[in-house]
Amino acid sequence: MSTDVKYAIQDVYPDDFSWCYGCGRLNEKGHHFRTGWGGDKTVTIYTPKAEHTAIPGFVYGGLLASLIDCHGTGSASLALHKKNGYMPEDGVEAPRFVTASLQVNYKKPTPQGHSLKAVGTIEELHPKKYKVHIEVFSGEICCATGEVVAVKMPESFGQSS
Amino acid sequence: MSTDVKYAIQDVYPDDFSWCYGCGRLNEKGHHFRTGWGGDKTVTIYTPKAEHTAIPGFVYGGLLASLIDCHGTGSASLALHKKNGYMPEDGVEAPRFVTASLQVNYKKPTPQGHSLKAVGTIEELHPKKYKVHIEVFSGEICCATGEVVAVKMPESFGQSS
Numbered sequence: 436m437s438t439d440v441k442y443a444i445q446d447v448y449p450d451d452f453s454w455c456y457g458c459g460r461l462n463e464k465g466h467h468f469r470t471g472w473g474g475d476k477t478v479t480i481y482t483p484k485a486e487h488t489a490i491p492g493f494v495y496g497g498l499l500a501s502l503i504d505c506h507g508t509g510s511a512s513l514a515l516h517k518k519n520g521y522m523p524e525d526g527v528e529a530p531r532f533v534t535a536s537l538q539v540n541y542k543k544p545t546p547q548g549h550s551l552k553a554v555g556t557i558e559e560l561h562p563k564k565y566k567v568h569i570e571v572f573s574g575e576i577c578c579a580t581g582e583v584v585a586v587k588m589p590e591s592f593g594q595s596s
Numbered sequence: 597m598s599t600d601v602k603y604a605i606q607d608v609y610p611d612d613f614s615w616c617y618g619c620g621r622l623n624e625k626g627h628h629f630r631t632g633w634g635g636d637k638t639v640t641i642y643t644p645k646a647e648h649t650a651i652p653g654f655v656y657g658g659l660l661a662s663l664i665d666c667h668g669t670g671s672a673s674l675a676l677h678k679k680n681g682y683m684p685e686d687g688v689e690a691p692r693f694v695t696a697s698l699q700v701n702y703k704k705p706t707p708q709g710h711s712l713k714a715v716g717t718i719e720e721l722h723p724k725k726y727k728v729h730i731e732v733f734s735g736e737i738c739c740a741t742g743e744v745v746a747v748k749m750p751e752s753f754g755q756s757s
């Protein structure tokens with residue numbers, strides 16, 4: 436299993452939108468999930484910390500949900516950026532997506548102390564809306580699956596509630 | 597809005613199963629979500645930390661997913677414990693549930709700096725399996741909804757993968 440994502444879409448998110456606790460490169464306390472292309476799939480690799488426990492020895496489900504969430508928005512951003520002609524390594528600011536819905540199925544207890552690999556398959560629902568089908572592996576074992584519907588962040592995001 | 601849950605089911609989880617990053621009272625670095633009865637609904641109240649950011653000013657969706665996750669398993673535990681004749685304040689060890697599936701719909705950007713209140717409605721699918729329908733409020737505004745299917749932790753949990 437590869438242990439790193441060389442060119443991540445989060446590296447080219449606009450600074451103002453790079454504070455996400457899951458994947459923002461500027462959030463010092465966050466997870467720093469990084470999502471890149473792996474062929475026509477998308478990949479995020481992360482090793483949970485010791486405190487990310489469900490019961491001792493196994494990974495917290497909320498951490499898996501967080502990984503799936505940010506992997507979903509990152510995958511959608513990768514897809515639209517590619518459609519616009521860019522790869523993360525081009526250094527061009529990428530579009531930012533937000534999660535409309537998140538679904539997670541926990542298949543197997545996920546052992547701690549190992550890196551996890553989220554693999555995404557992208558489905559375009561609309562030019563500004565993607566569904567990402569995600570599998571999370573520990574070694575060869577698929578521990579969780581999920582789906583994220585990600586929508587391009589509206590210009591008005593956060594300006595009204 | 598009330599600001600505390602007096603008697604939480606997590607207070608009577610067995611010690612060995614109280615290390616959850618979301619809701620384990622023994623996990624020093626965790627969120628310490630606490631879930632109790634509010635009439636025939638279940639309630640968890642939590643104020644996200646400054647670092648739990650999506651974009652500045654708004655709460656990270658993965659944190660909301662974590663809140664919904666642990667609120668779901670806590671609600672299922674409350675329900676079965678009550679069926680067995682106990683309330684959290686009785687000091688009797690409660691059954692522990694694990695999440696089979698988690699679904700979250702993000703309805704509105706969730707402002708930071710305010711307490712969140714998760715409210716659960718419990719549906720018994722089977723004596724060992726519950727579906728919990730959850731709404732997360734910031735003040736009067738429902739920011740997210742979700743569903744958790746929680747299954748009583750098998751004796752063999754974690755013993756094989």
